[in-house]
Amino acid sequence: MTTIKQNTLALNGDEAVALAVKQSDVDVVAAYPITPQTIIVEKFSEYIADGEVETEFVCTESEHSALSACLTASATGARTFTASASAGLALMHEILYVTSGCRAPIVMAIANRALSAPINIHCDHSDSMAERDSGWIQIYVENSQEAYDSIIQAFRIAEHPDVLLPVMVCLDAFFLSHTLENVKTLPNEAVQEFIGDRQIPLVLGHEGEKVPFKLDPKNPITIGPLALYDYYFEHKRQQEEAMREALRIIRQVHNEFAETSGRKYGNGLIETYHLEDAEIATVCVGSTAGTIKTVVDQLREQGVKAGILRLRTLRPLPFSDIKKALEGVKALAVMDRSNSFGGHGGPVFHEIRHVLYGTHSTPFVVNYIFGLGGRDMPQNAILGIYRDLQAILKTERVVEDVRFAGVRE
Amino acid sequence: MSLFQEIRWHGRGGQGAWTASELLAKAAILEGKHVQSFPEFGPERMGAPLAAYTRISNKPINLHCSIYHPNLAVVLDPTLLKTVSVATGLTEDGILVINSEESPMKLKRKLCVKSQKVWTVPATDIAIQILNVPITNTAMLGAATRAASLVRLESIERVVRERFRSELAERNIAVIEKAYKEARESGAEG
Numbered sequence A: 001m002t003t004i005k006q007n008t009l010a011l012n013g014d015e016a017v018a019l020a021v022k023q024s025d026v027d028v029v030a031a032y033p034i035t036p037q038t039i040i041v042e043k044f045s046e047y048i049a050d051g052e053v054e055t056e057f058v059c060t061e062s063e064h065s066a067l068s069a070c071l072t073a074s075a076t077g078a079r080t081f082t083a084s085a086s087a088g089l090a091l092m093h094e095i096l097y098v099t100s101g102c103r104a105p106i107v108m109a110i111a112n113r114a115l116s117a118p119i120n121i122h123c124d125h126s127d128s129m130a131e132r133d134s135g136w137i138q139i140y141v142e143n144s145q146e147a148y149d150s151i152i153q154a155f156r157i158a159e160h161p162d163v164l165l166p167v168m169v170c171l172d173a174f175f176l177s178h179t180l181e182n183v184k185t186l187p188n189e190a191v192q193e194f195i196g197d198r199q200i201p202l203v204l205g206h207e208g209e210k211v212p213f214k215l216d217p218k219n220p221i222t223i224g225p226l227a228l229y230d231y232y233f234e235h236k237r238q239q240e241e242a243m244r245e246a247l248r249i250i251r252q253v254h255n256e257f258a259e260t261s262g263r264k265y266g267n268g269l270i271e272t273y274h275l276e277d278a279e280i281a282t283v284c285v286g287s288t289a290g291t292i293k294t295v296v297d298q299l300r301e302q303g304v305k306a307g308i309l310r311l312r313t314l315r316p317l318p319f320s321d322i323k324k325a326l327e328g329v330k331a332l333a334v335m336d337r338s339n340s341f342g343g344h345g346g347p348v349f350h351e352i353r354h355v356l357y358g359t360h361s362t363p364f365v366v367n368y369i370f371g372l373g374g375r376d377m378p379q380n381a382i383l384g385i386y387r388d389l390q391a392i393l394k395t396e397r398v399v400e401d402v403r404f405a406g407v408r409e
Numbered sequence B: 001m002s003l004f005q006e007i008r009w010h011g012r013g014g015q016g017a018w019t020a021s022e023l024l025a026k027a028a029i030l031e032g033k034h035v036q037s038f039p040e041f042g043p044e045r046m047g048a049p050l051a052a053y054t055r056i057s058n059k060p061i062n063l064h065c066s067i068y069h070p071n072l073a074v075v076l077d078p079t080l081l082k083t084v085s086v087a088t089g090l091t092e093d094g095i096l097v098i099n100s101e102e103s104p105m106k107l108k109r110k111l112c113v114k115s116q117k118v119w120t121v122p123a124t125d126i127a128i129q130i131l132n133v134p135i136t137n138t139a140m141l142g143a144a145t146r147a148a149s150l151v152r153l154e155s156i157e158r159v160v161r162e163r164f165r166s167e168l169a170e171r172n173i174a175v176i177e178k179a180y181k182e183a184r185e186s187g188a189e190g
Helices: A013-023 A038-049 A063-075 A086-091 A093-101 A144-159 A188-195 A232-261 A288-301 A319-325 A347-356 A379-395 B017-030 B078-082 B104-110 B123-131 B137-148 B153-163 B166-182
Strands: A007-011 A028-031 A056-059 A080-084 A107-112 A137-140 A167-172 A180-185 A202-204 A210-212 A270-273 A280-284 A306-311 A313-315 A331-336 A364-370 A402-405 B004-012 B034-039 B049-057 B072-075 B095-099 B117-121
Touching: A007 A013, A007 B017, A013 A038, A013 A107, A013 A144, A013 A167, A013 A180, A013 A188, A028 A038, A028 A063, A038 A056, A056 A063, A063 A080, A063 A086, A063 A093, A080 A086, A086 A093, A093 A232, A107 A144, A137 A144, A137 A232, A144 A167, A144 A180, A144 A188, A144 A232, A180 B017, A188 A232, A270 A288, A270 A319, A280 A288, A280 A347, A280 A379, A288 A306, A288 A379, A306 A319, A319 A347, A331 A347, A331 A379, A347 A364, A364 A379, A379 A402, B004 B017, B004 B078, B004 B137, B017 B034, B017 B049, B017 B137, B017 B153, B072 B078, B072 B137, B078 B095, B095 B137, B104 B117, B117 B137, B123 B137, B123 B166, B137 B153, B137 B166, B153 B166
Parallel strands: A028 A056, A028 A080, A080 A107, A107 A167, A137 A167, A280 A306, A280 A331, A331 A364, A364 A402, B004 B072, B072 B095, B095 B117
Antiparallel strands: A007 A180, A137 A313, A180 B034, A202 A210, A270 A306, B004 B049, B034 B049
16 A cells, blocks of 8 residues: 555546646647636646646647647657547547547546537536547546546556557546545656656658657658558557557556555446445446445445446446446446437447346346436435336336436426 | 535625635545535526535545535525525524524524524625625635534634635635624524
């Protein structure tokens, strides 16, 4: 366990992210403001104005440009960060794919916010779920502390030569971005020692010689050129391989961080709570998992065998960890804070049912779409879901497998 | 001893309800507590009724949902009593602290509050006297500290000194101390 002295600060999720970025010795930040990510970049601008960091800050005219600026900075070997949400992330869509395809290890914080229309500034996961297949690693955090810790881990994961992929750290709008909580922070030196300098792997240059994988006039290489049916597919196959490697590296970095900080989030990929002997359980991503844990505590006091599985990474999907963790669960509710219109359930539901296919004793599985546009998910609504699961167990029957929690019908 | 307190702040945009909720949370952190402070999430509009919330516990707080049954509700602006139902969901042994020149007994009857205690303090007067502006968040923080003893007064004063410039901090501390002294209680009887 750690002996490093840590400071307990009162920070909201956005401020926690900004502080982690400051301590991570970032070379370039390019961003365009959007609620509720705004505080991250505002706070970081203050660090720059006060001379606390030497980061190059680029104020761009759109999110599309912000990510383009990050991509080119990253291609020169710079450690790079940006933040966005909702429509801003949607505007980045094209460049998200370019970033992962160019293997640029950018870290981006997403303050998960609903997409228009109607215009809404509040929390749901539609924005990042829509970018699930963009080749970015996606980490969803439960509280401000985890937001701080995950940003620090994200640079190590992204820049690891076996991974070289961009990472999104997703925090729930307002429930985290604007909620002040206790956050334990490491000293600057401890963070810098943990992350270290960006490692640049060697690749084959134009003459077949080994050169660092970065744009450098001394060792000219090309990044992101044309590849048609001759080589495009191989690039995409390598991205898949990097995602598989990421499963191992995310765990490894998480465990090393636990040694430094004393803080763990399950195995880094999934976190289970009272799941070992659970008969009924939920699967959830994001801050609602915390409220669910409180409800699980109440149910356990009543002798109900309830549990929860929280997915920390959605990409890469920790397929075998999820499968193993859900063994023995008899009825399962998958919680989705976004919807796939016409898709018979939300994205997390699709992933989880996909994992469960072909298992020995597949549980009854239901999907709850909840909290769209920031609608609150109070404890009694979650309790209602566990009661539904108890009823399913009793009747051994699922009447409706895709349900909507807390909506006027 | 198990401690879990939920506090709701009623104010209007620009009166500093969220700041009050943050100052209380930060004071509780100084005393080793776990906290949350969050606004009622929405576009901020000057003068519009809004709420802010604080949670204080001696254990880590996992909840990430709104507060429906506060132990303490604090009203920064007396005009809200006409438009906002400030006692909604208040726990049976809860406390209501109101910026008002009226007697706490009278307000208790007016609001049809039964088991809960009502405190009042002339926060607008105190703020105008000392700060020259009718911003009542720090006055109400002082009155709430007296009414509910959630944190020590010196912890509040420490975070106020961290938050504001020196001269403004000292004036706000004077406001807090005056409101702390002048807050009046309805008593448990009804």
